[in-house]
Amino acid sequence: MGYKVVVAGATGNVGREMLNILAEREFPIDEIAALASRKSLGTEISFGDKTVKTKDLETFDFTGWDIALFAVGSDATKIYAPKAAAAGCVVIDNSSLYRYDPAVPLIVPEVNADAIAGYTNKMIIANPNCSTAQMVVALKPLHDRARIKRVVVSTYQSVSGAGKEGIDELWDQTKGLYVPG
Numbered sequence: 490m491g492y493k494v495v496v497a498g499a500t501g502n503v504g505r506e507m508l509n510i511l512a513e514r515e516f517p518i519d520e521i522a523a524l525a526s527r528k529s530l531g532t533e534i535s536f537g538d539k540t541v542k543t544k545d546l547e548t549f550d551f552t553g554w555d556i557a558l559f560a561v562g563s564d565a566t567k568i569y570a571p572k573a574a575a576a577g578c579v580v581i582d583n584s585s586l587y588r589y590d591p592a593v594p595l596i597v598p599e600v601n602a603d604a605i606a607g608y609t610n611k612m613i614i615a616n617p618n619c620s621t622a623q624m625v626v627a628l629k630p631l632h633d634r635a636r637i638k639r640v641v642v643s644t645y646q647s648v649s650g651a652g653k654e655g656i657d658e659l660w661d662q663t664k665g666l667y668v669p670g
């Protein structure tokens with residue numbers, strides 16, 4: 490038996506990739522829902538060798554859904570993640586909204602999978618940003634051996650970190666430089 494899985498932010502960079510990875514890894518899914526804003530209603534999104542039609546996050550009923558992967562930014566997460574959680578659907582949030590909430594486990598599976606049990610507090614699980622998630626996977630075994638006290642980090646974020654608007658802006662600027670007129 491599989492799960493009923495929601496991807497909120499399915500038209501975005503992160504949401505599309507989530508759908509790709511769920512399909513690629515053959516995550517046990519009985520039913521999938523792709524959600525975005527009203528303006529994307531009906532947009533067809535790839536899920537493995539199928540396509541799914543995007544639904545409106547604002548009016549979606551999370552009752553009976555098992556897991557919702559959220560990639561909609563903090564503002565929309567603030568409104569809709571508690572709704573999903575109240576309907577009994579476990580939210581796994583990619584935004585920064587819940588990262589410092591002591592009642593919400595902040596999980597990197599390779600590092601602190603045990604802490605996931607705390608999801609029952611709010612039915613929400615947070616994850617750190619992308620540079621932190623990959624860094625702590627490398628730091629964990631060092632920490633286990635030698636107790637790391639402090640880490641000094643500089644990150645150089647890619648434009649794609651600003652979402653599809655950021656990528657479009659870079660594309661327009663690049664065209665502006667190299668394409669006459």
Ligand SMILES: NC(=O)c1ccc[n+]([C@@H]2O[C@H](COP(=O)([O-])OP(=O)(O)OC[C@H]3O[C@@H](n4cnc5c(N)ncnc54)[C@H](OP(=O)(O)O)[C@@H]3O)[C@@H](O)[C@H]2O)c1
Nearest residue numbers: 498500501502503525526529560561562565584619652653
């Ligand atoms: N944890 C990590 O490693 C990591 C890495 C990168 C990004 N993120 C986070 O993931 C989130 C998404 O990033 P992204 O790069 O995918 O952004 P994006 O490309 O701009 O996509 C945003 C998605 O959210 C939807 N959305 C935005 N506001 C909405 C609203 N009010 N109601 C319904 N849907 C709404 C958009 O739908 P429309 O297309 O209909 O507008 C779109 O599907 C952000 O919170 C970002 O900080 C996390």
